[in-house]
Amino acid sequence: MESSRQQRLQELAQFLRTRRARIAPEQAGLPGGGRRRTPGLRRGEVALLAGVSVDWYTWLEQARDIQVSPQVLESVARALQLDMNERKHLFLLALQQLPADPAPTGSGIAPTLQRFLDLQGTSPAYVTDERLHIVAWNEAANKIYGDYETLSPRERNSVWRTFTSPAVRLLLREHWEAHARHRLAHFRAAYGKFAGDPWWMGFIAELSEASAEFRAWWPQHDVLSGPEGKKINDHPAVGRLVFDQISFLVSDAPHLTVTVNVPSNDDTAAKVRALLAE
Incomplete structure (x- = not known):
């Protein structure tokens, strides 16, 4: 085995031992009676809680090289x-890849993030989750x-x-197909983390029925x-609007993406101001 792989497996083994040592049996819902030579859970208890064999764990x-x-x-x-x-860190050490982020527990966003959207003024801004649902927006995006x-x-x-x-x-006219293909490719990339998930399968089936282009692409x-x-x-009211788009993940909510469309010129900014003044 190459030395770098062995070093990574050693690091994984040490990480698991330190995490195991910090958990008292009572914290894991196990009886805690009797003295223990070392603090924390025994290997057999971790195996029991994880539903794997004691030998495998x-x-x-x-640091064995196992599947x-x-x-x-x-x-x-x-x-x-683990938090x-x-x-x-566990996934990087064991598989050299990050796990899929867990499903969010709620659809709301932090008040600070909403204030950030509102402060973008003439830049329409919104937040999407991993399913590409728009979960927050500012007034410019609404308009x-x-x-x-x-x-x-x-x-x-x-x-x-x-x-x-x-x-x-x-709204998109001759640019619709390029936008739609881009949006679909983004959706397909996100789907890779959830392939086979019932929500995604149902959504794909429904949209395939609703759209010939989606069904073909x-x-x-x-x-x-x-x-x-x-x-x-x-735009039907003010005409041509040109934006430069930037996107970034929210550091404390990585399942959320913020997208900001910044006016590319003064004419676009003035038209958005006119819409906001209505």
Whole structure:
């Protein structure tokens, strides 16, 4: 075995031992009676909590070169009560890849993030989750892309709306196909972490029924991430709007992406100000 791989497995073994040592049996819902030679859980107790064999877990702590699956690592992470950063560290050491982020527990966003959106002024800004649902927005986004308050949860999914909304097609006109393909490729990249998940499978089936373009393009497996760059809209009230798009993840909520469309010129900024003044 190459030395770098052996070193990584040794690091994994030491990490597991330190995490095991910090958990008292009572914290894991196990009886804590009797004296223990070393603090924390025994290997057999971690194996029991994770639903794996004692031998397999022992080999993991002995830095053996064994097969490890993401599903079993998730079980070990739960048994050792790892936090988000520790869980990612475990996956990097064991698989040299990050795990899929856990599903968020709620659809709301932090008040500070909403204030950030509101302070963007003439730059329409919004937040999407991993399913590409738009979960927060500012007034400029409302004025240009449609009143999100009045849209149904399904209509606030940016992929669904791109492929099914006549208003979006009118706003984008000749740029619609490029935007739709970009949005679909972004959705496909996100789907890679959740392949087979019932929500995603149901959504894909429904959108395939609703849109001939989605049905034709989905099997092409195009994937990408990141912003579109230049974004051109043809607004029914003020005409041509040109934006430069930037996107970034929220550091304390990595399942959320912030997108800000910055006016590319003074004319666009003035038109957005006019819309906001209505």
